[in-house]
Structures are given as C-alpha cells and as structure tokens.
Amino acid sequence: MTVLLEASNLSVNIDTPRGDLHVVEDVSFSLGEGEILGVVGESGCGKSTTVRSLIGLLPRGGRVTGGSALFDGVDLFAQRPASLRAIRGDQIGFVAQNPFGLLNPVLPIAKQFRTLIRAHRGGLGKAECASMAREALLRTGIHEPDRVLHGYAHQLSGGMAQRVVIAMATILDPRLLISDEPTTALDVTIQRQVLELMRDVVRLGNRSMILVTHDLGVVAQFCDSVIVMYSGSVVESGKVAEVFTHPEHPYTRGLLASVPGGGRGETLPPGGPPARFEPARGCQFAPRCSRAETLCSVEPPPTVSSLGGDRRVRCHFVEIEEATHGAPAG
Amino acid sequence: MAHLRVENLTKTFHAGGEPVRAVGGVSFTIERGKTLALIGESGSGKSTVGRLVLRLVDADAGRVHLGDVDVLSLPPHRVRAQRREMQIVFQEPFESLNPRMRVADIVAEPLVIHERGLTKDQRRQRVRDVLDEVGLVDYGDRYPQGLSGGQQQRIGIARALITNPSFVVLDEPTSSLDLSVQAQVLDVLSQVQERHGLAYLYISHDLATVREIADDVAVMYRGEFREVGPVAAITSDPRDPYTRLLMSGFLSVDPREAPAPLQSAPARPGVDLNEPGCVFRARCVHVAEECSGTDLSLSPVGDTKMLRQVRCVRHDELAPAPDDVPRSGADPTCPPPDRQER
Ligand SMILES: Nc1ncnc2c1ncn2[C@@H]1O[C@H](COP(=O)(O)OP(=O)(O)OP(=O)(O)O)[C@@H](O)[C@H]1O
Ligand SMILES: Nc1ncnc2c1ncn2[C@@H]1O[C@H](COP(=O)(O)OP(=O)(O)OP(=O)(O)O)[C@@H](O)[C@H]1O
Ligand code: SF4
Ligand SMILES: [Mg+2]
Ligand SMILES: [Mg+2]
Numbered sequence: 001m002t003v004l005l006e007a008s009n010l011s012v013n014i015d016t017p018r019g020d021l022h023v024v025e026d027v028s029f030s031l032g033e034g035e036i037l038g039v040v041g042e043s044g045c046g047k048s049t050t051v052r053s054l055i056g057l058l059p060r061g062g063r064v065t066g067g068s069a070l071f072d073g074v075d076l077f078a079q080r081p082a083s084l085r086a087i088r089g090d091q092i093g094f095v096a097q098n099p100f101g102l103l104n105p106v107l108p109i110a111k112q113f114r115t116l117i118r119a120h121r122g123g124l125g126k127a128e129c130a131s132m133a134r135e136a137l138l139r140t141g142i143h144e145p146d147r148v149l150h151g152y153a154h155q156l157s158g159g160m161a162q163r164v165v166i167a168m169a170t171i172l173d174p175r176l177l178i179s180d181e182p183t184t185a186l187d188v189t190i191q192r193q194v195l196e197l198m199r200d201v202v203r204l205g206n207r208s209m210i211l212v213t214h215d216l217g218v219v220a221q222f223c224d225s226v227i228v229m230y231s232g233s234v235v236e237s238g239k240v241a242e243v244f245t246h247p248e249h250p251y252t253r254g255l256l257a258s259v260p261g262g263g264r265g266e267t268l269p270p271g272g273p274p275a276r277f278e279p280a281r282g283c284q285f286a287p288r289c290s291r292a293e294t295l296c297s298v299e300p301p302p303t304v305s306s307l308g309g310d311r312r313v314r315c316h317f318v319e320i321e322e323a324t325h326g327a328p329a330g
Numbered sequence: 331m332a333h334l335r336v337e338n339l340t341k342t343f344h345a346g347g348e349p350v351r352a353v354g355g356v357s358f359t360i361e362r363g364k365t366l367a368l369i370g371e372s373g374s375g376k377s378t379v380g381r382l383v384l385r386l387v388d389a390d391a392g393r394v395h396l397g398d399v400d401v402l403s404l405p406p407h408r409v410r411a412q413r414r415e416m417q418i419v420f421q422e423p424f425e426s427l428n429p430r431m432r433v434a435d436i437v438a439e440p441l442v443i444h445e446r447g448l449t450k451d452q453r454r455q456r457v458r459d460v461l462d463e464v465g466l467v468d469y470g471d472r473y474p475q476g477l478s479g480g481q482q483q484r485i486g487i488a489r490a491l492i493t494n495p496s497f498v499v500l501d502e503p504t505s506s507l508d509l510s511v512q513a514q515v516l517d518v519l520s521q522v523q524e525r526h527g528l529a530y531l532y533i534s535h536d537l538a539t540v541r542e543i544a545d546d547v548a549v550m551y552r553g554e555f556r557e558v559g560p561v562a563a564i565t566s567d568p569r570d571p572y573t574r575l576l577m578s579g580f581l582s583v584d585p586r587e588a589p590a591p592l593q594s595a596p597a598r599p600g601v602d603l604n605e606p607g608c609v610f611r612a613r614c615v616h617v618a619e620e621c622s623g624t625d626l627s628l629s630p631v632g633d634t635k636m637l638r639q640v641r642c643v644r645h646d647e648l649a650p651a652p653d654d655v656p657r658s659g660a661d662p663t664c665p666p667p668d669r670q671e672r
Contacts, residue, residue, distance in 0.1 A: 016475070017473075041508075042508045042510055042511065043478050043479035043508045043511045044479060144348075146347075151345050152345075155343070155345045157372060157373040157376075157377060158372070158421060158502065159372025159373060160373050162372075181506065184421075184505045184506050184535075185421065185502065185535070186372050186535065187369070187370065187371050187535045187576060187579070188535065188537075188579025188580065189371070189576060189578075189594065190371065190372050191535075191579065192579055192589070192592060214507070214509065215581070217581030217582060217583050218581060219583075220581065220582060220583045220584060220585040221581045221588075240585050241586075244583060244584065245585065245586065255509075258509050258510060258513075259509065260538040268510055
C-alpha cells in the first residue's frame with residue numbers, strides 16, 4: 001500500500017494567558033491510500049488540534065513546535081499559507097467539528113459551493129456548479145437539495161448543516177478527507193448512509209480518510225486503523241481488528257469497557273488529565289490506571305512495537321505474551 | 331395536571347421558494363421531575379419543537395401551557411419574563427460561551443437580564459450556588475477556553491439553571507462529548523432535576539442516553555410523531571416501522587460483528603408525499619395498500635394505562651409474535667428484538 005500521509009513526532013503548543021500549553025506531544029501515524037484511520041480519545045485529549053495542525057487551522061496562539069507531516073512527499077508544515085490553502089479543499093477536504101463555523105451566515109449555500117468549486121476548478125458556470133452541488137447533497141441524504149442551496153445556514157437543522165459541510169469537503173474529490181466528528185448531529189440511519197458514502201469514496205477512488213470520533217462503534221465498523229490518544233499523546237495504535245478485540249493499553253481497555261452494551265472489563269475511573277504546561281514526565285494516565293506502579297509516574301513509558309504488525313502500545317507493562325497468542329482469529 | 335402541556339403545535343417556514351412544514355401538529359405533556367426525549371430523523375423538526383415551546387420561534391397554531399401560563403398568548407413584553415421559567419441548553423458548548431468572559435460572568439448573565447433587583451453580593455452568591463450544583467464551584471475565575479468540553483457544557487447548564495427555571499429544553503446537550511464526559515453531564519442533569527423537580531425536553535440522537543435519562547420518548551419523522559410512550563416499552567418493542575428503522579442503526583464496537591442491514595427500503599420513486607397517506611410510505615419495508623389514501627393519526631396501543639401511541643396503520647400486524655416478545659424487564663442494553671439473530 002502506498003503511504004499518502006506520514007506524520008512524525010508531531011507536537012503542538014497553545015499559548016495561553018497562563019503559559020504555553022502542551023496540547024499535542026510526539027504524535028506519529030501513517031495513512032495509506034484507500035485507508036481510513038480513526039482517532040479516538042476523551043474530550044480535550046488533542047484530537048482536533050492534531051488534525052487541524054495538518055492543514056494550518058490551529059486556534060489563535062497555537063503553533064506546531066516539532067515534527068513533520070509528509071503529504072504525498074510534501075511537508076505540510078513547510079508550506080506557505082497560500083499553498084496550504086490551495087492544497088486544502090482541492091487535495092485535502094476538511095469537515096470541522098462545528099459545521100456552522102465553516103459556513104458563511106450571510107451567503108446563500110449555493111454561492112458558497114460555487115466559490116469553493118471555482119477557487120479550485122476555474123471556468124465552471126453557475127449551472128454546472130449548482131448541479132455538482134445538488135448531486136453532492138443528494139448523496140448525503142438531503143432530500144430537497146434545491147431548498148438547501150437557495151437558503152442560508154440558519155435555515156438548516158444541525159444535521160443538515162453537517163451534511164452540507166460533508167458535501168463541500170467531498171465535492172472536489174480530495175485525496176485526503178479529514179473529518180472531525182462528522183456525524184454527531186445525525187440520526188443513526190443517516191449517519192450510516194453518510195459513513196457508507198465516505199467509505200465508498202475512499203475505497204473506490206483509492207482516497208484516504210482520517211475520522212475523528214468519540215463513537216467507538218463508528219471506528220469498529222468503518223475504520224481500518226486507529227490511534228488512541230490520551231492527554232496529547234498516542235497511547236495505542238494499530239489495526240482496528242486487533243486494537244478493538246484485544247486492547248492492550250489500560251486506557252484503551254477502559255474506554256472500550258465504558259461503552260453501554262458493548263463493554264467488558266473494568267471501566268475508567270472518573271477524572272481527567274491536568275492541563276500541561278510542561279512536557280510530560282511519566283505516563284499521563286498513571287493517576288487513573290489500575291496497573292500503575294511507581295515507575296509509571298516518573299519514567300515516560302516506552303513505545304512497545306513487539307506485538308507485531310504496526311501495533312504500538314505506550315506502556316511500561318504491556319503483557320506481550322498474552323497479546324501475541326491473543327491475536328484475532330480473523 | 332402535567333406541568334407542560336403542548337397541543338397541536340404547528341409551524342411551516344416560508345424561506346425562499348417552497349414552504350417547509352417543520353412541525354405538523356404535535357401534542358405532548360411533561361410532568362414535573364420527568365423527561366420526555368425527542369428522537370428522530372435529522373431535519374424532522376425536533377429543535378423547532380423546542381424553540382416553539384420557548385417562543386424563540388412563533389408557532390402558526392397550537393397551544394402551550396406551562397403551569398397556569400398560556401405561553402403562546404403572552405404579549406411580547408411578558409415573554410421575556412417568562413423565559414426565566416423556561417431555558418435551553420444547546421449542543422455545542424463552546425459556541426455559546428463568550429471566550430472573553432470569565433465563567434462567573436457568563437453564568438451570571440441571565441440574572442443581569444431577568445433579576446435586575448439583585449445586589450452584587452446576592453448575585454455572586456447565586457452564581458456560587460449554581461456552579462456548586464454542576465460541580466464547578468472553583469471555576470468562576472477561569473475562562474471557558476482552557477476547559478474541557480464537559481466542563482464547558484456544565485457551564486452552559488449552570489447558566490440555564492441560574493434563574494431557577496421549571497422547564498428546560500436540552501437540545502443534544504451531550505452529542506459532542508465522549509462517553510465518560512457524557513455520563514458526567516447526564517449525572518449533573520439528573521441530580522438537579524431531582525432536587526428542583528425540573529421538567530426536561532431532551533432532544534438527542536443517542537438511544538443509550540435516552541434510555542438513561544428519559545421517562546418517555548417521542549419519535550419524530552417529517553414533522554410528526556410516529557410513536558410516543560414510555561421509553562422501556564418503545565425501545566424493547568418498537569411498533570412503528572420508522573422507529574424500527576431508527577433502532578436498527580446500532581453499531582457494535584466489536585469489529586467482528588457486522589452491522590445489521592437498515593430496515594429501510596430505498597426511496598420509491600413516484601410516491602407523492604403531498605397526497606394523503608403515511609409520510610413514511612416511500613421508504614417503509616412494510617408498506618401496503620392501506621398506507622395510501624388517508625392521512626394517519628396516532629392511535630393508542632397496548633395497555634391503556636401506558637398511554638402508548640403509534641401512527642402506523644399496520645402496527646397490530648407488526649406486533650412481535652408471542653415468542654419474540656422480550657422477557658419482561660428486558661435488558662435495556664440489548665438491541666431491539668428485530669436486530670437479534672434468530
Ligand atoms: N484556544 C485555546 N486556548 C487554550 N486551550 C485550548 C485552546 N484550544 C484548545 N485548547 C485545549 O487544548 C486541548 C486539546 O483540545 P482539542 O480541541 O484538540 O481536543 P479534542 O480531543 O478535539 O476534544 P473534543 O473531543 O472535546 O473535541 C484541550 O485541553 C483544550 O482545552
Ligand atoms: N429559520 C428557519 N427557516 C427556514 N427553515 C427552517 C428554519 N429553521 C428550521 N427550518 C427547517 O425546518 C426543518 C426542521 O428543522 P429542525 O432544526 O427542527 O430539525 P431537527 O429535527 O432538530 O434536525 P437535526 O437532528 O438535524 O438537528 C428543517 O427542514 C429545516 O431546514
Ligand atoms: S402505515 Fe404503511 S407505510 Fe406507513 S409505516 Fe405503517 S406499514 Fe409503513
Ligand atoms: Mg475535537
Ligand atoms: Mg436539531
């Protein structure tokens with residue numbers, strides 16, 4: 001499989017009145033063509049910051065402090081804003097966590113589609129743009145695309161706005177689709193339709209997708225690989241079929257166990273990581289971990305890769321034996 | 331008598347070209363201390379129902395009573411005062427919080443509008459009390475930015491609660507939050523509900539949280555209720571084909587367990603939904619001749635004490651066969667009956 005995106009040792013800080021916040025630390029992952037990568041982890045662990053850093057959309061005060069992100073061989077972090085803008089939309093589509101944030105409140109939706117299309121595909125007429133937009137909206141399950149196109153953002157329901165943004169992000173058939181919580185406002189049947197659409201785009205067109213979500217069922221059913229984040233770092237990664245059936249990191253185990261109906265084993269104790277103004281010392285999860293020992297809070301855990309394949313677990317106490325013969329049957 | 335009583339609420343939007351019938355006559359009641367969940371298709375009118383009840387949008391027809399107050403007939407200048415009694419919490423916590431204001435000032439805002447007579451000290455005390463209720467008593471001096479999504483959402487809740495409302499619309503209050511934070515927020519909501527006897531209208535796409543927080547549930551499709559009644563009854567034995575479709579969407583976290591196919595037909599061309607008949611007939615897998623010709627109304631099903639209503643004309647035929655009936659006290663985490671392998 002050809003690698004389309006390779007992020008290595010990505011770190012992001014956000015400058016706040018109380019100091020420099022270490023929001024993403026040393027995150028690495030790679031994404032192949034035709035592949036869907038899930039990103040999971042609790043609220044505030046840095047999922048949005050990670051994916052937004054790739055396309056230069058960090059919040060004010062945010063900056064990449066280290067690492068590289070090679071997109072088809074081009075380092076995204078070395079791009080000027082203008083060339084990054086050209087890549088975004090055309091080669092990389094983005095669905096933001098808050099869809100209304102991506103829509104202009106005072107322009108009709110049709111006009112916004114047209115601006116987007118023409119920015120990257122000059123010379124298309126109004127009617128051509130409208131018919132492309134209509135097609136894209138129908139594919140996301142919007143029954144009355146014309147009404148949506150003639151209207152404004154405030155006339156849309158939450159789930160309709162989300163689908164408009166998905167239609168915009170996919171309309172130019174980008175090679176990489178980054179979607180940050182793309183289906184939170186959708187009912188389960190439309191969610192299914194939209195995810196199937198995105199999966200087909202990836203599979204049939206040999207595109208790639210990063211899917212940030214807190215819905216573990218979505219990851220289980222629609223992603224090939226997954227990275228599990230905790231407090232700005234990746235604690236576990238690998239194929240979904242392996243990570244979700246035999247989670248190794250105590251945090252991943254707790255996360256999966258907390259799913260109503262699907263969970264087995266010990267759930268997570270309440271609480272969350274503190275805000276970090278310094279680089280991590282030991283394992284960030286130690287205060288909540290039932291397996292933790294003194295070592296865990298002083299020494300950063302190693303990244304264990306001996307589980308085979310591209311599986312990585314960042315923990316002092318990975319039970320390698322159990323994991324090897326516990327490999328999934330299929 | 332129920333605290334909130336809504337009858338035949340109706341709203342058609344006229345934006346641009348065609349009229350959009352967002353809410354086509356819905357009726358429901360909510361007692362004090364109880365929660366009615368509103369679930370259904372995206373764009374089916376759930377948020378509009380919430381806004382109509384709060385008079386954030388004007389209804390075309392219908393009646394809304396909160397206690398003794400006839401909400402829809404209030405003159406505009408009294409609506410504002412009435413808002414103290416009825417509040418709303420939105421989905422995206424961060425969007426509704428001003429990043430330049432301290433948490434204490436954000437939470438105090440409704441008091442500044444609605445209770446101008448308070449002294450500074452009284453106001454400060456009220457803010458402290460309500461932050462205490464949502465478990466954020468030490469956060470008054472912070473700014474919303476550095477806070478987690480769950481904390482931000484609890485601030486939204488604190489702001490909604492500070493005027494001591496008796497009814498709150500919760501419009502997807504946890505859908506942008508992860509599971510552990512969701513649980514936290516739902517806990518806070520249940521606790522304050524219990525303490526103050528609040529009535530909630532809980533709009534959500536997440537059946538798991540609906541089962542957790544709601545007493546009753548109404549399922550919406552194209553501006554109408556398809557089915558309404560107690561949560562346990564409807565989730566264990568959905569009778570309307572749209573409810574069944576909605577419940578067939580469950581995705582397992584075990585990647586080896588492929589999702590069940592959705593119980594929906596691809597939209598049938600040539601069905602004109604402006605003609606009388608069931609509004610779900612273009613997609614229904616159980617459609618029959620009797621489904622076209624007359625508009626459907628809700629009819630009672632099952633035990634009359636339960637106040638359960640369904641719209642589908644074929645709901646009797648679609649009742650589960652006796653040996654399919656889930657055991658009483660069915661496991662609420664269990665997928666609905668027609669999803670189980672037989
Ligand atoms: N503008 C900002 N100023 C200060 N801190 C910020 C800012 N934006 C984000 N943060 C902090 O950075 C951390 C990571 O935020 P991010 O939005 O990436 O998390 P997330 O994993 O996407 O969470 P969620 O699941 O809630 O969307 C959080 O702790 C957040 O409080
Ligand atoms: N201000 C408005 N002007 C015109 N149409 C509107 C307006 N507000 C809502 N609508 C339309 O009314 C219908 C119902 O919208 P509503 O927001 O109530 O749906 P919803 O059930 O809350 O959906 P979601 O689950 O996606 O949030 C939609 O078709 C929407 O486009
Ligand atoms: S009335 Fe007919 S079309 Fe409508 S839900 Fe029932 S069976 Fe389906
Ligand atoms: Mg996020
Ligand atoms: Mg809504």
